[in-house]
Amino acid sequence: MSNPCVSVIVPTYNSAIYLEECLKSIIAQSYKNTELIVVDNSSQDNTQMIAKKYTDLVYVKGHERSAQRNFGVAQSKGEYILIIDSDMVLTEGVVQACVDTIRGDSKLKALIIPEESFGEGVWVQCKKLERSFYSGIDWQEASRFFDRQTYLEVGGYDESITGPEDYDLPNRIESKYGSECIGRVKALIYHNERNLNLIAYCRKKFYYAKTLDLYIRKDENKDRLHKQTSILRRYGVFFAKPAKLFKNPLLGIVMLFMKTCEFAAGASGYVIGKFSPK
Numbered sequence: 547m548s549n550p551c552v553s554v555i556v557p558t559y560n561s562a563i564y565l566e567e568c569l570k571s572i573i574a575q576s577y578k579n580t581e582l583i584v585v586d587n588s589s590q591d592n593t594q595m596i597a598k599k600y601t602d603l604v605y606v607k608g609h610e611r612s613a614q615r616n617f618g619v620a621q622s623k624g625e626y627i628l629i630i631d632s633d634m635v636l637t638e639g640v641v642q643a644c645v646d647t648i649r650g651d652s653k654l655k656a657l658i659i660p661e662e663s664f665g666e667g668v669w670v671q672c673k674k675l676e677r678s679f680y681s682g683i684d685w686q687e688a689s690r691f692f693d694r695q696t697y698l699e700v701g702g703y704d705e706s707i708t709g710p711e712d713y714d715l716p717n718r719i720e721s722k723y724g725s726e727c728i729g730r731v732k733a734l735i736y737h738n739e740r741n742l743n744l745i746a747y748c749r750k751k752f753y754y755a756k757t758l759d760l761y762i763r764k765d766e767n768k769d770r771l772h773k774q775t776s777i778l779r780r781y782g783v784f785f786a787k788p789a790k791l792f793k794n795p796l797l798g799i800v801m802l803f804m805k806t807c808e809f810a811a812g813a814s815g816y817v818i819g820k821f822s823p824k
Contacts, residue, residue, distance in 0.1 A: 550649075552580045552641050553624030553694075557614035559587040561632035562596055564738050569600040571635045577642040583622055585614040593632075612703035612711045619694075619702060627692045634661075635736040643733040644691040651729065655696040656689035656719050658730040665739035669747070672801035673739050679783050679790070682730075685773040686783065688712035689719070689728055690735075696723070709754025710761035710774075717770050744804060748811035755815030756822075777809050 554572050558565060572582055584597040587608045597604045607617040615629055626648065628641065640659060648654045660681055663673040680686045692715075700718045703711045720728055762775060773779050784791050784802065791798045 549579050550625035550645065551623060552577065552626045552628055552645065553619070553622035554580055554582050554628045554630060554641075555615055555618035555622065556582070556584045556597075556630050556632055557587070557611040557618065558584055558589060558593050558597065558632045559611075560589045560591050561593045562589070562591040564633045564740070565593055565596050566599075567635055567738070568630065568632050569597065571637075572630070573600055574638060575636065575641045576638050577645060580641060581622060581624060583618045585618040587611075587614060610705065610708045612705045612708065616702040616705065619697060622694075625694055627694050627697050629690050629692075630735070631737075633738045633740075635738060637734045637736070640731070640733040640735065643731040647729055647731050648691065648693065653724075653726045654729045655693045655723050655727040656716055656729075657691040658684065658687045658728065659690050659733065659735050660687065660730070661735045661737045663737045663739045666741045668797075668800060669742040669744055669804060670739045671797060672804045673742060675794075675797060675801050676784075676805065677737075679787065683783065684728060684730075685713075685770045687730075689716040691731075692719075696727075704760075707757040707760050709751075710758055713770075713774050714761055714764065717764075720770065744807060747804075748807050751808050752811040752815035755812040756819030758812070758816045759820040777813075780805070780809070 556568065569582065572580070581603065582601040583603040583605070584601060585605045585607050586594050586597065588606055594604060603621065605617065605621060607614050619627055626645065628644065630636070644657050644659070648657055661677055663670055663677055696719060700715065700722060702715070704714050707714060716728055758775070762771065764771070
């Protein structure tokens, strides 16, 4: 099919504050053969009402986003799958770029779409600087666009982990099909960080890291896994480009402080998750 359907899956939970901008950006794509599926985790705000303005395919499913994503894929019909978080905004040509790229190379099974943060406050500026270092580092960026058959063959997202699942799925795909199966596009996704709060951000990283031990104990793609979980390797990404890191010295230092807080929160969550009764 020269114009294949792309199913865009958006998991939500109390997402009303930013969901509309996300859904508008999906509807406004230059590539029109898409279906939009929203899977809500029993939100207590107006999330479902907003979603129903843009699609009839609104479902209720919990309890975490991995289960929501897999459920959305099960309801979909597209030849390709695009997984988007509700606080993301697509640039107009993202879907077209993904379709052109994956259909232009038979080896490709999944695609990375680079992200750029936006919002207000110093922590958002730190996050924007951080993400700028990740371009071209495949083990640091997670794939969001998938060939449907491939997604199903590897079992979709692992519903036993929350946070690392974004890395786990591409790792399993690469283990099965080889390093050349994951490509990337230049079109951007903008990530709405709003007014990022450092304490709330670290709490989220702590929560995500509680299932990190389950991810680490997997056998798939240990080279990528080691890079992703090595704090020294993660710092090395920044210090490999000192001119960029310290172009604005104060911002660079504050960003490193933010990452140190994040790593400390993640390490604490990992230890608690590893030794807590299962």
